[in-house]
Amino acid sequence: MPPRFVTATMLGWARCDHCGAINRRVTRDRCRCAVCGATLPRVEETAQERRVVWALLLAAFAFYFPANLLPVMTVANLGRSEPSTLIGGVIHLYVVGSWGLATIVLVASVLIPFAKMVVLGFVLWVSGTRRRRWQPVAVRWLRWIAWLGRWSMVDVFVVALLAAWVQFGEIAAITPGAGTLAFAAVVVLTMVATERFRPRWLWWESDFDGT
Amino acid sequence: MPRADVVVCPECDLVTRLPKPLRGKRAYCPRCGAVVWRSGVPFRALLPWVVTAWVLWFASGVQPLAQLELFGQVTEVTLWTLAAALARGHETGLAAIVSVTTVFAPLALLLTYTWLLVPLWRRRTVPGIRLLLRYAHWHRHWAMLDVFLLGVVVAVVKLGDMARLLPGLSLWAFVGFTVSLAVIHALFDWDRYRAEWLACHRVS
Known part of the structure; x- marks a missing residue:
């Protein structure tokens, strides 16, 4: 046939x-x-390339913890200095009353980076098995994370802008924290991993099954 | 060469024939739904957008994006000095990320589009086109102008209660630059570009 x-x-x-x-x-x-x-x-390189993507994904995951635990920036205000974390920033936006922005930041900077890694792991797993049932789901989700990838960088830009703008010496100054770099590492590594993942890996296995 | 209406899906490797006549803006892979064909415009039509983008690129860098005022003190930051300001505060890693995604990658992308149009205009090939064809898709991911703009909005809201913020002329130029790069990207027809460039390549 x-x-x-x-x-x-x-x-x-x-x-x-x-x-x-x-x-x-x-x-x-x-x-x-x-x-x-x-x-x-080439088909023969699939296994090797998939291992590279797994390694990148694990590296991204390792940086997720310092990104959330370490302060993303330190606000020095009239002698007091307050380190703030990602979650702290979201709470501040809620308190100020910017509900819309707070939700955007919460979703974009805490939930989505994690979800992207979970989804990429799932897609990698599907590409290694012959479970045809999950194939369409994996294809659709892969497109979502490929599109979403870069938007997580928004937090890094916010910290960079605040640090450059708010330099009023004793009155107020903002310094970026180590958490921001770790967060940028999560986003960049996930982006590189998603870019290296080739959607055809999801199809090649079944293409050569003869079905 | 395979026939012109035969396409290979970039995602699932399926070989299909494009529907005839081609209607609308896009054609999709029947198996995985990826875009296999996009309608483009003649490359002539891109030229005004490229010129606009160049003007706006310069305009977005020379003046401050915005000024921040607190108790009579004013700080300002321009797009080009943002990374330098971070590097002065020993934030080299952050400075590198910001400069690549908001200055160097967008500039590389604009230079790429400009240089790609040269062989079509001169009717003969110029050096470096192969290299640009190979790496053009790379810049697209890393030029994060739209994301940076969202970052500006969030930063402005965060500062709202603390200091007075005066948006600069360059901020609007930056918005325009972002839009014009997006338009060029949307209108650029890579399949037709390859065909036209190969024709110039063989002639010269």
């Missing part, structure tokens, strides 16, 4: 991940894109 779907790999073609050109007659020796010269994707 012929396969229901024809993929580029079955035909010996490869679409370049970088420039999008379709290359034909791709072999072990001819594995560079004819247009831009980038290395073309």
Whole structure:
């Protein structure tokens, strides 16, 4: 029975991940894109590449704890200095009365970074098994986290702006804390991991099942 | 070459034929739903946007984004000196992240789009196009102008009760720059660009 779907790999073609050109007659020796010269994707590299993504994800997860526990910035006000954490900032926004912004920051800086890592872990797990039932879910969620990725950087920018603006010596000064760097590491590592994950890993297993 | 209407899904590797006639702005992969085709505009139409983006880029850097006033003291920060101010306070890591995402990556992206248009205009290829084709998609993730703008809004609200904030002209230029880069990105048709560039490449 012929396969229901024809993929580029079955035909010996490869679409370049970088420039999008379709290359034909791709072999072990001819594995560079004819247009831009980038290395073309190969099925044999999937296992190795997946391990790289797992490693990046674990690194991101390791930074999640210092990001939440260490102060993201220290506000010095008339001699008093108050270190504040991520959750503390959200509570402050609620107290001030900016309910909308507080919710945005809570979701964007505490819940979403964690959810992104959990989802990427789930997608990686699905790509390693042959559970076809989860495939559509994984595809959809992967798109969500790829889109969301960069928006978590908003906290890093807020701290950077506040630290640069609020420099009034004795009266008021804001210094960034170690938590901000750890948080940036979480966001950047998750972004790099999501970028390195190739959605076709979710399909290749079943493409070569003969189903 | 494969036929022009045959596309390979960038996400699931499926080979499909585009529907005929092509309607609307996008075509999707029948298996995984990824975008396999986007309608673009002639590259001529991009030129005014690129020029606008360059003007706004300069305008967004030379003046302060906003001034902060507290008991008669004023501090101000421009887009280009933000990273420098952080580096002075020994926040090198933060300075690196901020400068890459708000200054260097957007500039690299704008330079890329500008340089890519040169071979189509001169009708012959110029050096570096291969390299740009290879890394152009990289800058898109790391140019975080829209995210930075949200950051400005949050920072302004946080400071609201503490000090007086006067938005500068550069802030509006920055908003315009963000919009024009997004427009260029949305209108740039990579598939057609590759085809037209290869034609120039073979001629020259």
